[in-house]
Amino acid sequence: MxxxxxxxxxxxxxxxxxxxxxxxxxxxxxxxxxxxxxxxxxxxxxxxxxxxxxxxxxxxxxxxxxxxxxxxxxxxxxxxxxxxxxxxxxxxxxxxxxxxxxxxxxxxxxxxxxxxxxPDGVRAESPEWCEPLLKRTWGDDWVAEAAALSERPPLDMRTNTLRATRDQVAKALASAGALPCDLAPQGLRVPAIEGQGRHPNVQSEQAFRDGWFEVQDEGSQIVAELTDATSGMQVLDFCAGAGGKSLAMSAAMGNTGQIHAFDADRKRLAPIIDRLKRAGCRNVQAVADEAALAPFEGRLDLVVVDAPCTGAGTWRRRPDAKWRLGEKQLEQRQAEQAEILAKAARFVRPGGRLAYITCSVFAEENEDQVRAFIEANPAFRPVDHEALWERHFPGKAARAKIDRATGIALSPHRTATDGFHFAALERV
Known part of the structure; x- marks a missing residue:
């Protein structure tokens, strides 16, 4: 043609x-x-x-x-x-x-x-009703931030350190043009498509079949890194979906401890079984029945809530979703997020941590939810997010939008990733 x-x-x-x-x-x-x-x-x-x-x-x-x-x-x-x-x-x-x-x-x-x-809204490529939300989140930078959500995305991968090193994966994918990511320590990136080309089918590579890497946006890798999942921990991934962050935490924990990967939607959770086998993750248990989590109330070191959201941070990859999104859906997601946070918090032990993640760029789903949760749950307090970022990504504080109390925001404009929000709360 x-x-x-x-x-x-x-x-x-x-x-x-x-x-x-x-x-x-x-x-x-x-x-x-x-x-x-x-x-x-x-x-x-x-x-x-x-x-x-x-x-x-x-x-x-x-x-x-x-x-x-x-x-x-x-x-x-x-x-x-x-x-x-x-x-x-x-x-x-x-x-x-x-x-x-x-x-x-x-x-x-x-x-x-x-x-x-x-007009600004046109250059921002934003639905009109979203313009006030984006202005509130990004202030004077809102047009540039929103416009970056309309660029072509790269293809990112995370090295599975249970099977290989990043150098080994980079060598295996050299013909695809994969280079180390700027921030994620185990990330590799194939740049965005130019012209009428296409990204290589990296999942057909033997290295993928051998479990050496997973396709995962660098932003998703970064927030998984910020959870501070470490060896021997007892972890609950409360909205695990297909398991991308569970797999990343499993590798960070060196296959020690235990991760309970739960999702209320059994269909979303189904792909995790094959992914765990391929990746060699032995410390992850898929859980489809919420009642099975009851014995862990108040006992877990880390509970991760990758909450259902509008997905506004993924508009580069799913631009059609931008135009189907409406105010009612935003309100529905906010209600779901508050409910899920309240449920998940029950499992955090004293001294443990609750990590709240969205792939949205709207303050209504991010900072507002964190503030409301802290107000309703005085037993939880935010970590120092500036110190958390500096510990993982020293000298690169300017790359993210960081509020010490309410969390860390990633975006295509600042971090060259999908849009994510991360907040960590400790149970006193």
Missing amino acids: RLGGRLAAAIEILDDIDRRYRPAADALRDWGLSHRFAGSKDRAAIGNIVYDALRRKRSAGWIFQEETPRALAFGALLLQGECTPDMLNAALAEDSFAPPPLSSDEIARIADHPLDAA
Whole structure:
């Protein structure tokens, strides 16, 4: 397929997403199943256009003055700097499968609406209702912070030190362009995709099958590091999901102690079994029944709550979720977070620690929840988060947004990671 055919396919998929209000991954998968003639490179290029269109939806809507699937797809190519209107029209003229080229009216609108003249919310690529939330969280930096959530993400991996060293994994993945992460001590990174390329399928490598590494965003690795899970601890991962942080803590603990990986959703927990076997984690026990945790009340050294949240910190990877998110969902997540924190706190022993994590950038899910929990639970007090960060990442305090009392915030703009919030509270 040439560019015109790929662009036409992207428009079709964006229309499907809009009409059926469905996740982009589902729409792309279904398109691929019904167009089996498209090769893997074509599918990757089409996916890039679709995801770029969703990441830059407001910018594309601004330069075209409309948010149709056509405007978003064309806008994705123009805003990524891959071509000019004239170059794009020249390429489409040679392709019988291409959509109609840019009209003189569209070209005029693009010229009359440069992005540097757009309102802040457009340059931030933010849903309008989220603008006050982002302003509250990031202050004067909110546009740059929000815009960074619309960039293409890298591919990050965490070395499983139970099986290999980072140098060994880097050597095994040298052909993929993997280099050490800037902050995470066991992290490796393949840079973000350029043009219409695609990330290497690192999970097909023998090193992955041998359990040498896991695919995990550097931000997720950093917050797992900040939990301070150490040898011999008794740990509860209260919202374990597929187990990414449980596996990271297991390696940090050297397969000693015990990690109880619990999730109320059995389907989310299911993948952890195969991951534990591959990684060689012997100190992690998957728990699907909350009643089975009763004997551990007041007895555990560390309880980690990777809370359900809006996922606003993952918008680089899931840009479609940004446009499906609404205020009611935020309110629902806040209620769930408060309830889960109250439940999880019961298991922390005196002198133990409760770690609260979200992949959100909204203060309503982060600092507000920490303050409310401390107010309702005077037996808990925050650790000194500035000292915690400095101990793990000395000399790099400027990289994160740190509040001594309410926690540590990561973001694509500051730490070049997904957006995360981490807070640690000690039971007095």
